[in-house]
Amino acid sequence: AQSVTQLDSQVPVFEEAPVELRCNYSSSVSVYLFWYVQYPNQGLQLLLKYLSGSTLVKGINGFEAEFNKSQTSFHLRKPSVHISDTAEYFCAVSGPVLMDSSYKLIFGSGTRLLVRP
């Protein structure tokens, strides 16, 4: 079974500074990886996803993530954050690829990004 670990429950950062949100997953098979963002009192919205191919994935709002198979990581980065990026960020995994269970998303516990002026 897959699992996802987001070690940082909260990450405070100043506006225009770079940020990295860490995500590690556990799986013995190929999986799909996702980052979702949740703004206050809203549902989740997809930021980006890794399915296969290039390990560097670019998403919306200037975010990108890098898949590292050897370290089983999928860290999210942004070179310069804005106040509006303040939100909860969830890493998720689904799989094994091409099997029925790939439709199920397993979420990490979330990381709250707090951008300060």
Next chain:
Amino acid sequence: DAGVIQSPRHEVTEMGQEVTLRCKPISGHDYLFWYRQTMMRGLELLIYFNNNVPIDDSGMPEDRFSAKMPNASFSTLKIQPSEPRDSAVYFCASSFDSGRNEQFFGPGTRLTVL
């Protein structure tokens, strides 16, 4: 498209009462998911449907919980009887075709059981 629609947005009820949460998925999507979000347990998948058929309900916590999808445009999650520990935000999400694709989430229903 209006996105995934959930109703009500907020529900306050007393312990023992029946609660029904509603969801309208995005037109054309063939997968529908129900999630629960709490501070203690995070986001949990309760059940998901494919073409209106329940595929995996292993996340449904107890027999007090039931979900139905009578047609492609409507699903309900029912709790009977409700308990204070059911207080949470319940999300409905839909997607098209495969696990590779994005799940689109509704705004959620915040349930408070007194």
